[in-house]
Amino acid sequence: MMITVVVADDERLLRDALEAILGLERDIEVVAVAADGLEAVAQINRYCPDVAVLDLQMPGKDGIEVTEAVRESSAQTNCMILTSHARPGYLKHALESGARAFIPKSTSARTLAEIIRKVHAGQRYVDPELSAEAIAAGDSPLTSREAEVLALAVDGATVEDIASRAHLSVGTVRNYLSSAAIKLDAPNRHAAAERAYERGWI
Template sequence: MRDPEAIRLVIADDQALVRGALAALLGLEADIDVVAEAGDGAEAVAAVLEHAADVALLDVQMPGVDGLAAAELLRRKAPGCRVLMVTTFGRPGYVRRALQAGAAGFVVKDTPARQLAEAVRKVHAGLRVIDPSLAAESLVAGESPLTVREVDVLRVAADGGTVADIAREVYLSEGTVRNHLSSAMAKTGGRTRGDAARIASENGWLL
């Protein structure tokens, strides 16, 4: 029988196998009760509200409402619920943005089950938990140097779009797009627009 004082946990991940594995592992802990699973951020927020969850385990990249947007929604709608981001993409820029969104912790999915359970306990207790290597990388990477428009054009460039494709997508002239791409390449140190998009993505600047 579950402990009525157990931590009520909602797990959100768009990959059913990953979500199920996390739920199974954390569900083995006597003091953690997985009350719901969700496939995206909107479902996660609804589940937290429905089950009065104490902690939400959110993947960063999910369709529709992603983990960062869900964290911001929970900060407003369920301020008593602590958010722990768990992701495959351990990029330093994501850590900064997760904390700005109100998350209390950030760990990667290959974190051992025992450590993940301990991270859930710590954020529930009001502590902040950040993967040490990501915390160090985040300090080194610094804030994003890109403007909103540079991010817009790099997102399309990351999918292999031409200058004409990017111009149509972001409603800018081709000349303006070239200027933004040139500036973004200079700021990221990328030799090509694809290279600039990759570097920006690795730093979590395109999310």
């Protein structure tokens, strides 16, 4: 049985390489490629592939958002996510979105093909090293509001800017940032944002 696949990655070189490498497998056929998340959703809806190999970070929609869109459309496509940004929090989000596999881009071509076959057969696969890092990082201690304002602080925004963008008062933003910094044992909001970002919590 031929396993049909859609490949989505915003890096053309990698996208072309994946298409060529998978095309060498006798039981795998790449039926379409996509350069961003929106195109990925369109191609998946058009071809209804057995498996979608999705880059985690793409314009339009990232791999997790594409996976969520596929699940919401009740498509039978099994999604797997490739990443070079293996922060622990991403793994949890990916699995919650319905992804059947989460693997680094350093994975060998042979292993990638085997994982596609496993996913097609209804199995799950998570890279052992990524899984261990996710377990070590644990769950985020931040509330959704704390995570929201901390994410806005990543680029060095002022408290006033964060308040405006989050539609909150300056005092409320200060309280959320202070609470988040305490939970993350960080000396200030910038350090707290960096720590949360590294763990994939924002």
